[in-house]
Amino acid sequence: MGSPDSLEKQPEPAPGSIDFGERLAALRAELSRRGVEGFLVPRADEHQGEYVPTSAQRLAWLTGFGGSAGMAAVLPEKAAVFVDGRYTIQVRNEVDTTLFAPRHVTDEPLSAWLKAELKPGQRLGYDPWLHTEDQVRRLEKSLAAFEAEAVALPDNPLDAVWRDRPAAPRGAIRPHDLRYAGRESADKRADLGKALSDKGVAAAVITLPDSIAWLLNVRGGDVEHSPLPLSFALLHADGGVEWFVEPAKLSEDMARHLGNAVSVEAPDRLGEALDRLGRQGGKVVADPATAARWIFERLRTAGAEIERGEDPCQLPKACKNEVELAGTRAAHRRDGAALSGFLHWLDAAVAGGQPLTEMMVADRLAAFRGASDELSDLSFDTIAGSGPNGAIVHYRVSEESDRALAPGEHFLCDSGGQYDEGTTDVTRTIAIGSPSAEMCERFTLVLKGHIALARARFPEGTTGSQLDSLARYALWQKGLDYDHGTGHGVGSFLNVHEGPQRISKVPNAVALKPGMIVSNEPGYYKTDGYGIRIENLVAVVESPGAAGEERPMLAFETLTLAPIDRRLIHLDLLSPEEIDWVDAYHARVHEAIASQLADEARAWLEQATAPLAAEQNQS
């Protein structure tokens, strides 16, 4: 397993030794000095990404809460921390609830808490770099309803009391080679610039690091698991870019890679550049859902005409080109071999009665992936949940939670790798010993959903919202369901979660387009029992039509290559078409993976990918 050497991994003191009461008191004193009654501390940084560097983990520093989303609100006498359904248990384990009352962000929203706790005329401070324009608008609206006021603070009062704050990351930024990116940055910039120009727009503000990485064909190392170059950019209608990035981060060959149309400026020069846009008087696109309030305020003050619109890189980045698709196929062949090697090892270890815990197994999986020199990083912290831990959807194994794999249980393992050629994300649910009939039945229902989606063909214009029910139908028929989306977008050696498309119950108007990569991951979770998830990545492709077909159809090409545990399949519940799908998939897995495995593992793979149809005929 590789990890960017530039990654900031400041060892934090163990939570028990930290005096969070002292931190909270220091923040309150600072707020009082600044003349505001309250302050918001979100988990997000300036870039609103899933991963934030330690230097920006303000919520964790203040409260101890380490989840990937949340917000603390601090008032003179009270404080609360708001988390979503994934984190309602974790927050109670990590946070001193006498300091911060834990609240469910949907059932007990921030706005209701503020309404109850803030008095008319009181002032709630916030850091305009850490909240999007849309978020601040909603906040202002809800405060206005009870005559309190949201106040943008010129600098962050928490930072003023954060002693020993780690330095900002300075991960090296290097070119992302054309043999992986598939398209010159200059061509991408020219296309996007022309689109701006056609709409009478002078420039677009780009605040998402993955958009910048895609646009400039660069990759960085500022956060864990995603090769992001934390920075900002302005894309002009002529295809030129002003890139606001710490120059010391840039590799030596960067100037040549970027060319003359991309200028590099220090991050603190962004404000002046926004002022210039205002003076020049053209329209400026900024994304109110992702760009900081600070950007909008600066543009407004500068007199710019702001066009609220989606980051223009998002959609073209989501539609991978042929080179990126070829790359992801290669990455999946390599990743599938590592995973298959691991699955063989696991089966053998279980059969040999070797005592195993989740952590040991996760480490071993990382070692299998890391055996390849090509691995850049894991694409996220491995989820390795045995028995009841498998039912915790975003489980992350720790010393405290670590659990032995026991016979008759499911072991749910969700993992992935970052390779120059692409990003992988795969979940397998593995039989340890002999799981019960119910467990096999439900595994098969999940598999039926997975197959229905994998086999789906659909006309252009279809969204992931329209397809989501295909993956749930078999579970629904049995009164079961799962409380997460069915599929998220995946980047090309970038974020393992990316938009704008998704497959979900939540309405989403983005049509699936050729080249988009999404996960196909229905699941089932029995609280305190076991968890099931079957996840492959798939690419949207044009589906060649047979005779008699009338409409061009799209379809999914399954990218992930690793056996699905045949021992958990209840054959009687599968239709002949479903059995054919499993057998054809396993034949593909075998063909792509077998030659990469050593003898024993290859023999195991032979068995793990043997046709179900043959088994059915024997019985």
Added chain:
Amino acid sequence: MGSPDSLEKQPEPAPGSIDFGERLAALRAELSRRGVEGFLVPRADEHQGEYVPTSAQRLAWLTGFGGSAGMAAVLPEKAAVFVDGRYTIQVRNEVDTTLFAPRHVTDEPLSAWLKAELKPGQRLGYDPWLHTEDQVRRLEKSLAAFEAEAVALPDNPLDAVWRDRPAAPRGAIRPHDLRYAGRESADKRADLGKALSDKGVAAAVITLPDSIAWLLNVRGGDVEHSPLPLSFALLHADGGVEWFVEPAKLSEDMARHLGNAVSVEAPDRLGEALDRLGRQGGKVVADPATAARWIFERLRTAGAEIERGEDPCQLPKACKNEVELAGTRAAHRRDGAALSGFLHWLDAAVAGGQPLTEMMVADRLAAFRGASDELSDLSFDTIAGSGPNGAIVHYRVSEESDRALAPGEHFLCDSGGQYDEGTTDVTRTIAIGSPSAEMCERFTLVLKGHIALARARFPEGTTGSQLDSLARYALWQKGLDYDHGTGHGVGSFLNVHEGPQRISKVPNAVALKPGMIVSNEPGYYKTDGYGIRIENLVAVVESPGAAGEERPMLAFETLTLAPIDRRLIHLDLLSPEEIDWVDAYHARVHEAIASQLADEARAWLEQATAPLAAEQNQS
């Protein structure tokens, strides 16, 4: 077939004898007198319903176009008529295209035409009664972009030149008995009034006649096919209603039926009542998607605080109560017997070599329905399409289009009845002679979609948008699809098309709730070839859970009771579960219908509902 005696059916002169050029010239002269350059003539009347009385069919009077949606725009030198995809052929048959250029409303929208044809400073008139608030806002916005102006005219200039205009309908309005409505109007009004009151709203403006019919438990006869009382109402937060309706329309027992909390006023008093609301200063709900601009303007002028919100009757009206559901089941038993009698007659007539045309057959079907004294009206003009006419989704047979039913063809028949107990809508596709293997294959694909939806269980909160793909999956797999929604809401002895729920590719945020009635009508249409549609109405019901189920599920109860043509089913394409569904459905049909049929028809039904499973075992 019954028809309300009050229905205005002014015989129109045959189109050939009308001088539309003269009408257009007269309108232009009138516009010139009023100092506007242009004018819009929509198909809609003040109530934005699907059916409009002859006295309000301004678009048809001006252009000859008789479709159910469209808009003409008249300028001094040019005029155009905008229709949707259903009507692009029909409009060319009905309209003199030298007077009105036909345009596809999506591909060549009104706004683009106006932009090309209107000069800056020119004034486009419109009748504020005939366009909703939302429509006028969009119009104003698009005209502002090129500095033209939308002008609300105080009265309609077309009406001024429409000689021999039929009188407004005065269909009798009668109570809708509690044994059909299931809930007292006073209770409905109290609930809705309380909901207004809880939101701090003083009153709601109700402009949809079906909402008024539901709220007051009355039915009228002002338009074809739907028992609508054209009128307006104000619902107050105390549950009181001011009903603006022609008093002469009301049956004698109406005063007692309505009680003291409902006052009847003449329609022309609505404006004063809106003024009063403004003076009283409370919030007023009006629906910008359905209420006329006139209403909004009057409220604004009166100083009312307008809350833009959905007509509050729409959702509760859609959720039928137990009495309404029992009524619709009874209506479907009766209607299914009529339809089954007809299907038997048709089979026998075809077998006997009797020459049949679409019109003859549609008339015969109406006679079968009309044989029941309970029929109030057909719920829409029967669609009876043989061969290629079946591929025209909204086909309406006429003297010109009438076509013989020929061997080897499909005959598509979409029809329904209005009964006091409920509204039916059913489509059957019938084999005439021996259709081809392709026709049977595609019928079976449509049937698979119908069954997938009919069998679906789904959790609370699921929308029709999420379920739509279930009905298309089998077709999509073969590169086929259909260009209409899968299901529309259906009223209870009210409109055959009602919202707010629908099952469609078009996003819709309304969750399906117990008691909602929707159609399940996937189809397939081969242009110039044949059409297939299989439509049953279904009610959303709570689905009792079996052991091991974890979540409450909803499901569909199929209401329609008539055989699905077994001769068109390609058995090899159905799964055992699908065959079971057909057989169980046919067993229900037989049980409910057989005793209502005469001997010969009953023998035919026996065969038409025989299990497929038996047939499969024989082969």
